[in-house]
Amino acid sequence: MTDSEPVLAELEPTTGERLLAGAAEMFREKGYAATSTRALAARLGIQNASLYHHIGGKEDLLYRLCMVTLDDVAERFAQVLDVQRDPSEALGLLATGYLDQALRDRDRHATMLSELRSLSTDRRAEVVGRRDENVARVQETVIAAQAAGQLREEIDPKYLTLALFNLLNWSIFWFSPDGDLDRDELGRILSSVYFDGIRDRAQDETNTPEGGARCA
Amino acid sequence: MTDSEPVLAELEPTTGERLLAGAAEMFREKGYAATSTRALAARLGIQNASLYHHIGGKEDLLYRLCMVTLDDVAERFAQVLDVQRDPSEALGLLATGYLDQALRDRDRHATMLSELRSLSTDRRAEVVGRRDENVARVQETVIAAQAAGQLREEIDPKYLTLALFNLLNWSIFWFSPDGDLDRDELGRILSSVYFDGIRDRAQDETNTPEGGARCA
DNA sequence: GTCTATACACAGATAGAC
């Protein structure tokens, strides 16, 4: 056993891991097609040819990136849904959990969302299938919350789900950790807009028996 | 005067116009970097070299595409804002107008939104500046609506505005005119979610004096 | 306004030494 194979702790990322992280960063900045394998290799301090010891081809990087990213989301969703909860509470946790993870790993998530089209047909279908599984978990929760009388039923759950991903996904492209808003605050704002809308209902406070609690 | 220069009607698009439309379509499908000038020329039925009679370089296409798209939005916004209106009504019209236009011209809008990074620094700054002007029109309207007591004031207008563009922009990437939802229906759904949220408030109908009208 | 021919840079990928 040598110290290049730590057993209990990964003290340093392997070249394979650094490669994937570097690819995510460059793919996000310049796009997949505009990122050359030479530039990617240079970023790791190795030669272009050395990359091919770790990957079969450039496309492998994009494919792996997409898959691990979607797996992470699936795992996060499972953690929320493994516990018996009120459906609308579960929906809120799915939303904030997804956003939290996506904003922590913006490079990978943005790449997954915008560079899918560069994958081969087969791999793209596989990735889209896995993404749709995650979306399905959310949609099932929306449906449960509608059945529980918690969400408006006159809108097709499919579109309530799409509206949520609209709200969350586009944030990944403009959010900056250096901005005046942190991940949690953005999650609270978007959840609040999603569930309650932006209309001011303050005037109802004086009219409803409970002091407007249901409308707030 | 020859019939190749119609005065009152453009019977056929010029090669320059076909070029811009073809570029938008291909940039959207494959991305700017992955679209070769040869493929673009082939799409118009001409040789690669012939393109350079119409443009100075490939990047010109992306730049022009972005600018005309943002100009169209600016014009649409101006039409809404030139009329004196209730601020929240104006906001609704800005939202549905923007979405309508973006979904009619998905190729150009999607390209503008996702391929900005491929522009040179100077041109990118110019495009971003023009985009920000459009966003500013919306944010001003949000602020006016807050001041009029129509929108929740505890959320920074900046984020109310971003939430709206989240909701609208991501739709451009998944909307299909062949789907079971048309542009207007999507506009109504997203506006409804944006203004009123997805929470069911039906139970208040039996409690509020006005029959729940304010909460519906 | 479109063509043929071509220049030249750079892409992804491989062979084989160390």
Add this chain to the structure above:
DNA sequence: GTCTATCTGTGTATAGAC
């Protein structure tokens, strides 16, 4: 696991005839 050297295809763009 990384290197040097290299193959081959394709990219954007230009020159100059028609």
